[in-house]
Amino acid sequence: MTTTGFDVRRIGGRIGAEIIGVDIAGDLDPAVVPEINSALLQHKALFFRGQRLDDAAQLRFASLFGELTTAHPTVPSADGQPNVLAVNGEEGIRSNRWHTDVTFVRTPPKVTTLRSLVVPPYGGNTLIANAATAYRDLPKPLRALADRLWAVHTNDHDYAELRTAKAAEHRRQFVSRKYRTAHPVVRVHPESGERGLFIGGFAQRLVGLGPDESRDVLRILQSYVIRPENVVRWQWAPGDLVLFDNRVTQHYAPDDYGDLPRLLHRVTVAGDAPVGVDGEHSRVVEGDDAVHYTPAAAA
Secondary structure, eight states: OBOSSSEEEESSSSSOEEEESOOTTSOOOTTHHHHHHHHHHHHSEEEEOSOOOOHHHHHHHHHTTSOBOOSOSSSOOBTTBTTOEEEEOOTTOOOOSOBOTTTTSSSOOSEEEEEEEEOOSSOOOEEEEEHHHHHHHSOHHHHHHHHHOEEEEESOSOOSOOOSHHHHHHHHHHTSSOOEEEEESEEEOTTTOOEEEOOSTTEEEETTSOHHHHHHHHHHHHHHHTOGGGEEEEOOOTTOEEEEETTSEEEEOOOOSTTOOOEEEEEEEOOOOOBBTTSOBOEEEESOOOTTTSOTTTO
16 A cells, blocks of 8 residues: 555555555654554554664654653663663563553553564564454454453563573562553554453453453453464564554564574553543552653643
């Protein structure tokens, strides 16, 4: 598809498109930004090959989509870059689990940008799933049930296996502030109006159900999100940037590259509190509004 000065080439039938012919390291024509955002709403994940970006350029590009968050609610930022999180694939701290970024706070990010710095010669891909098509795939009775459910998301759970002392330290940082937030299982997208399953790895139980029932129902719903037809796989090359809509996707980084190094830098854009089918907003169960992470103006 040809748009304002660049091409949008679909990668998957349900999710993902590569953006061809735009240099996001430079000053973009203001007319291009709404075009990219429109492509993002349609395709959920956009891929930019071979961009010449440093941290400053990534920050500048991400800020075109809204106010930036700080790097993470609990994990330290990259040195000297309060809005940049180093996603370092050291063994033992790899978060190889389907999730949506930072859903344990009331206002998870709107969008996420990931930029590759160090890429292993094999493996280390990123998988991204479309939670809106997953919702539409549900049988009508299951969809009606999901519309009424709320889930408690928390950072205080076994997110990664503790194989090393460094992994134990990472977990200590990760849960240094504990958060539990109730989100609707079906989120209404604030721009497109689409409904999508808003669950993933931080969703640990369903409101009103016990642990066993919660696990079973979440497993069934999650199985629709990660169906192959709803997933796109990106094979990284140095200099790539991926932009995805954190409001209606999940992502996963398979731990399939042994002891090889892998380093990405993540910058996220502040989002709003999710809204369910019933019009109710997400609410804090434990912790605070994480305004040190999501600016109050954006919340």
